[in-house]
Amino acid sequence: MSKFQKKKKEMPAVNTASLPDIVFMLLFFFMVTTVMRETDLKIKKPKLPKADQVKKLEKKSLVNYIYVGKSKDDTPGDKIQLNDRISKVSDIPSFIFNARRKHSEEDVKKLTTSIKADMKVNVGTISDIKQQLRNVNALKINYSTLKGNAFDNVK
Numbered sequence: 001m002s003k004f005q006k007k008k009k010e011m012p013a014v015n016t017a018s019l020p021d022i023v024f025m026l027l028f029f030f031m032v033t034t035v036m037r038e039t040d041l042k043i044k045k046p047k048l049p050k051a052d053q054v055k056k057l058e059k060k061s062l063v064n065y066i067y068v069g070k071s072k073d074d075t076p077g078d079k080i081q082l083n084d085r086i087s088k089v090s091d092i093p094s095f096i097f098n099a100r101r102k103h104s105e106e107d108v109k110k111l112t113t114s115i116k117a118d119m120k121v122n123v124g125t126i127s128d129i130k131q132q133l134r135n136v137n138a139l140k141i142n143y144s145t146l147k148g149n150a151f152d153n154v155k
Contacts, residue, residue: 042086043069043079046118050148057142062110064099066092068125069118078125089125092132114142119153 046069057063067081079086082095100108113133117126133141 039065039067039081039084041067042072042081042084043067044072044118045069046116047120048116048144048146049119049153050150051145052148052150054145054147057112057114059110062103062107063112063114063142064096065114065116066095066129067116068121068129070120078121080125080129089128089132092129093136096133096136096138110140111138112140112142113138114144116144 046067068078069081071077071079071086080089080092081087082091087095096113099111103111115126115129130141133139
């Protein structure tokens, strides 16, 4: 028998010197790739109606938003916002054509137009928007709502 015993080798400690570099690299990556809100509202934030049967949109990159509401400076009448500017109903066809140009032909069939309208907007304004969408064959229309009891809207 020998007088010498084998020493048990311990695992060396994990080197954490590069950990801050990795964390900052990930932070920088997400800061660069994250897309923040693309449009600034020029109208008052619409108070959306409530609905009891709500379905989420699947691919939000294929959705074009039309905001309808009252002006922030309280000028009379309903205002329509397309992208970052107040527009007229007659500007909707060019808005849809520009959106179609940005997508492939197979994605154009899936494009949805979402109308985010305040509860107190005139029905005539919504009807005019729908008529313009029909004229350019943009027939997939979504009305943005909040989940809740639909009878709460009738107050």
